[in-house]
Amino acid sequence: MSDSAPETEAEAETEAEAFPADFLWGAATSAYQIEGAVAEGGRTPSIWDTFCRTPGKVSGGDSGDIAVDHYHRWRDDVRLMADLDLNAYRFSVSWSRVQPTGRGPAVQRGLDFYRALVDGLLEQGITPSLTLYHWDLPQELESAGGWPERDTAHRFADYAGLVAEALGDRVDMWTTLNEPWCSAFLGYGSGVHAPGRTDPVAALRAAHHLNLGHGLAARALRATLPKAARLAISLNPSAVRARTQSPADLDARRRIDALANRVFTGPLFKGAYDDDLLGDTARLTDWSFVHDGDLNVTKHPLDLLGINYYAPSVVSATTDNGPDEGPDLRVPRPDGHGASAHSPWPGAGSVVFHQPPGERTAMDWSIDPTGMYDLLMRYSREAPGVPLMITENGAAYDDKPAPDGSVHDPDRIRYLHGHLAAVRRAMRDGADVRGYFLWSLLDNFEWAYGYGKRFGAVYVDYETQARTPKSSARWYGELARTGVLPQVPPQP
Numbered sequence: 001m002s003d004s005a006p007e008t009e010a011e012a013e014t015e016a017e018a019f020p021a022d023f024l025w026g027a028a029t030s031a032y033q034i035e036g037a038v039a040e041g042g043r044t045p046s047i048w049d050t051f052c053r054t055p056g057k058v059s060g061g062d063s064g065d066i067a068v069d070h071y072h073r074w075r076d077d078v079r080l081m082a083d084l085d086l087n088a089y090r091f092s093v094s095w096s097r098v099q100p101t102g103r104g105p106a107v108q109r110g111l112d113f114y115r116a117l118v119d120g121l122l123e124q125g126i127t128p129s130l131t132l133y134h135w136d137l138p139q140e141l142e143s144a145g146g147w148p149e150r151d152t153a154h155r156f157a158d159y160a161g162l163v164a165e166a167l168g169d170r171v172d173m174w175t176t177l178n179e180p181w182c183s184a185f186l187g188y189g190s191g192v193h194a195p196g197r198t199d200p201v202a203a204l205r206a207a208h209h210l211n212l213g214h215g216l217a218a219r220a221l222r223a224t225l226p227k228a229a230r231l232a233i234s235l236n237p238s239a240v241r242a243r244t245q246s247p248a249d250l251d252a253r254r255r256i257d258a259l260a261n262r263v264f265t266g267p268l269f270k271g272a273y274d275d276d277l278l279g280d281t282a283r284l285t286d287w288s289f290v291h292d293g294d295l296n297v298t299k300h301p302l303d304l305l306g307i308n309y310y311a312p313s314v315v316s317a318t319t320d321n322g323p324d325e326g327p328d329l330r331v332p333r334p335d336g337h338g339a340s341a342h343s344p345w346p347g348a349g350s351v352v353f354h355q356p357p358g359e360r361t362a363m364d365w366s367i368d369p370t371g372m373y374d375l376l377m378r379y380s381r382e383a384p385g386v387p388l389m390i391t392e393n394g395a396a397y398d399d400k401p402a403p404d405g406s407v408h409d410p411d412r413i414r415y416l417h418g419h420l421a422a423v424r425r426a427m428r429d430g431a432d433v434r435g436y437f438l439w440s441l442l443d444n445f446e447w448a449y450g451y452g453k454r455f456g457a458v459y460v461d462y463e464t465q466a467r468t469p470k471s472s473a474r475w476y477g478e479l480a481r482t483g484v485l486p487q488v489p490p491q492p
Contacts, residue, residue, distance in 0.1 A: 017424060018483040024127060024435025025480035026088030027081065027457060028392055030134035030178065032064045033444040035094060037071035042107040044100035046136035047146070047187075048447075051194035062450030068442050068460050074117050080458060080467060081441065082124040084477035089126050090391060090437045091117070092134035092178065095159055102141035102155050106162040114163075118170050129173040129391075129437070131234065132160050132217065135183055135193065142195050147206035148188060150289070153213035160217035164224040172229055175306055175391070176217045179236040180210040180264060182337075185344035192338035192448055200346035201285050208290055211267045215297035222300075233268065234306030234391040237261045237379070239371030240313045243354055248317035255280055255348040256315050267298035269383050281347040304434065305383055306391035309419075310363075311336060312371035314354040336365050338448060362396040362453055367415055369422035376426035376433060387432045393419050394439035396446070396453040399470060407459040407470040410489040416472065417488045424485070438476060442467070 032048045052063035070077055081089055095102065097110040114130075121128045133156065141152055160176065177183070186193035189203035218231050238260035242253040258277040266273050272295055278287055313335060333343070334355040343349055356366040376388060395415040401407050420436065427433050443456035451462055457473035460466070471489075478486045 016484065017428070019424065019427075021483065023483065024088040024129075024389070024437075025476075026086055026090055026127070026129065026435065026437040027441035028090035028437040028439050029070070029441050029444065030092045030131070030136075031094035031097070032067070032134070032136045033440075033446070034068050034070040034442060035097075036065060036067040036069045038063075038065050040071065041097060041109040041113060042100055043094060043097040043110065045139040046094070046096045047139055047142045047194035048136050050139050050142075051196055054196065057196060058448050059450040059452050062445065064445045067445045068462070069465050070442075071113065073465065074113075075120060076467065077441070078117070078120045078124055078126070080469070081121075081126055084457075084469065084473055085480045086477070087125065087127060087480065088129055088435060088437065089121055089441070090129040090131060090175075092131040092136075093163055094136055095133065096136065096138040099159050099162060100138065100140075102138035102152075102159070106166065111163070111166040114167060118167060122170060127173065128171050129175065130163070130167065130171045131175040131178050132156075132163060133176065133183075133213075134178040135187070137183075137195075146188070146195060146197075147183060147209050147213075148199075148202040149205075150209055150212070150291075153209045153216055156213040157216035157220045161220040161224055164221050168225040168229065173232065173304070174221055174225065174229060175232045175234050176214045176221075177210060178234045178306075178391075179308055180207065180214070180233075181236055181260060184210055185259070185346075186337055189346060190337065190340040190342050190344035192340050192344075198340070198342040200343075203344070203346055204281060204285055204287075205289050207263050208267075208287075208294070211264060211298045212294050214268075215294075215300045218300040218302075219297070230303035231300075232302060232304035232306050232389065232391075233264075234308055235261075235264055236308040236310075236392075237265075237375050238313045239309070239368075239374050240315060243314055243316035246317075249315070252315045252317045252348075252351040255351055256313060256345065259345055259348060260313070265379075265382065267295055268302070269299070271295040271299035284346055302383075302386050304389050305379060305386050306389050307375055307379065308392035308439075309372045309375055309390070310393065310395070311361075311365035312356070312368050312374075314356050316352050316354060318350045318352050334364075336363070361411075361415070362398050365395075367395070367418070369418040372419050373422040373426050376423065376431040377429065380426075380431045387434045389434050390423060390436040392437060392439040394455050394457075396455045399443075399454045399459055401459065401468065405468065407468050409470045409472045412457075412470070412472040413475050414488050416476065417485060420479070420485055 184207040188197045191198040242249040335353040359367045440455045443454040443460040446453040459468040
């Protein structure tokens, strides 16, 4: 199906149908990617500060030291959102800005920054959506063992309580973790994200302690926040597809689905890890790090489930009897998660990833809105009664200013149109989707890719920090005003 035009009369009707009047139209960011000011206001290093200073870890030796200077320019950025008619903004809190060692009392100067930001949003009629953790663990906690250690989950709950006490009177929407899969499996498995460790057992331990941390933090939030506050977690589930319908390829799909999706949704929705996940990884660990009572904590009721989606995965069984564990020499593997001699898929070293045919973004990710539709329908079935929120969706392109200074990005508009049409179709088919957050508001520090990938609706000149809304920002603003998908520019 084309991203730019519906193929059937039914699809055309779906795309013309207005989104609900109370639908949230927002943009998303994360603290380390935009704030800068890494040594101001009492903030101490996070694992990403350390990772960026490790030679060879980040493209170009880049870091978030300055990023896009949101710490000093947040008022301008809030005005930008208001000018675009956005009614919601998803941001994350820097743990090491609020609680520099990951223990003890909060630093009020750190909280004051977020108090001012939230007040500025509310003054403009923009709903703040707060994420507690977007990958920036205080370095002191990592030095004590990080997420593979159980204590980190308890430290996270304490931190959640501190932020809730400070902002609970003005923030209604709270997300505990953003993409815990990336924290666990890219941070401790393949090592392409901070802290850069490459231990498959540590990755599985981290996944469980992130699940536990979510549950403990949710309890701390419930104990502190007003009853009307809404609690969420944002996952990046994978729309995993088998390359063929052979039994071997279908089993490869099952293995990756267990590691990409069910390792989190099992504890969240069922209070259990699925038997096949435990069996696939039994040669690595006996999962004794799961203690009695943990899975009662992880199954804390959610008010919203955040879905981050970019592209599907296509997998098959290996044809060469490759290693099931240890370094995977078939790298870079086309799983969309960077190149490493170590796999982020413990227990699934025999699975091969394939790049689907068709258009791709600058990240080399395939463009396929049907994956968005499939995930929304899946979690409507698996978590009935839990409303869904698209907490990230977007695309990187090689955006450049025109001679007159304007920035035109028709490819991004087509990408967004296709995926938002898929959201609308899912809603028409019964999915309870409450809002959509575009990733990202601003071009910014894109983790191990440094400043080489631009996801923003707003172009940032990294030398001057000047902001220029791209044509996609104006297109998205029209959607936020009207609730109806605008036309897309014709293909050049």
